[in-house]
Amino acid sequence: MIEVENVHKSFGDSHILKGISTSFEQGKTNLIIGQSGSGKTVFLKCLLGLFQPEEGNIVYNGQNYSELKLDEQRNLRQEMGMVFQGSALFDSMTVEGNVKFPLEMFTKQSKSEMNDRVDFVLKRVNLSDAHEKYPSEISGGMQKRVAIARAIVMNPKYLFCDEPNSGLDPKTAILIDNLIQEITREYNITTVINTHDMNSVMEIGEKIIFLKNGFKEWEGTNKEIFKTDNEAVTNFVYSSELFKKVRQMYLEERN
């Protein structure tokens, strides 16, 4: 569980996050949505500890991040997994090297234990035959799956994903969404996903937070988002004709 209390973040004169408070529950896929420039990425980076908010608290299972020392913050980060928008795989390492990296850095496992764990997570993301390939030799979807494997190899308590579907074809995007949701439930992880993808909102959004101009405009579930009257949310989520029709059909069905 992550609790966020009145988080403010500025860069110079521009006030990006203007007092965001919310909570992200364990075992659920929590989505952050909003237009470009609404503060989603800054908010996610604050959650990851890459940016320090000027005001407010972020509490991870009772541990207030801003009150921890640098070494304690780094220890807490070892409980986090992150899937970056561009995957952020280490170019100089193979797929196996990338996934094994956190194990080599932070565990005292033997080589065979590490290899077993790497095999297990790569199998979990359906990449059993890519061990020796380099990131430049695999597709964008495969890179995302390697990034997910690397993020979960240490059994994290928190999983963060920044636009996990960007640049992927619709079929692969759905595969990635489903994979993240399955892993979240299977390992009871607190997952926070930053996304623009409305399919993800409809399919896996167990809790959705809508940001606008640095404020939290709305929050609810993927069922509630169909019924909301909030104009900013409906303008954003149902901007395409397809999603307008989906919403209409859902509401007609409910009535």
Place this chain on the structure above:
Amino acid sequence: MVWEVFKKPTKWSIMRSLILKEIDELIFGSLGIIVFIAFFIGGVVTIQTALNLNNPFLPKSLIGFATRQSVILEFAPTFTSIIMAGKVGSYITSSIGTMRVTEQIDALEVMGVNSLNYLVLPKIIAMLMYPFAVAIAMYVGILGGWIAAVFGGYAPSGEFIKGLQMEFESFHVTYAFIKTLIFAFVIATVPSYHGFFMKGGALEVGKASTTSFVWTSVVIIILNYILTQLMLG
């Protein structure tokens, strides 16, 4: 930044392999260019000295003496360091800068890795080997001078070697190696700083490499002046 580099060290088994990789990349990978430049600079110094010593009362051994002094005191440590600022410095800035723009450094930080320690410390330690490369540059520079003197007909071999041994002060070699060690630290840290704290995309990686070369060279030249004044003045 420098304090952070030495905090929360990376596991020794990983650090060891990183250091060996950096020694291979930064030192062994630069030996070819160092030897090439040192050889020809030594030769040019010899020819220019010989051409300026046209008084028949001056002994030919002065050519060897001047070559030795120039190569050991300045050309091997300082000139080679400027070359290394270009070759090694731009490699360091661009490799760390690319990791920054592709979020690989963020990935390290999120995992709880001290990214400065992981990326910069192996380079600083690898550069401790740099004086060995400069020692090779000294040897090859003097060899280049000897070949130019003997085969160019500027001085007989015996006279040149006599000049090499004339009034030799071992402190000059110590001074050169102390300078080299300080330059090694500059070559490892200034480009790392420019790569690590860069902002932007691919274009900015190129700009950061250029800026880091300029600043590394400026720092080396200023330190060269200060160290010479302090140690030889």
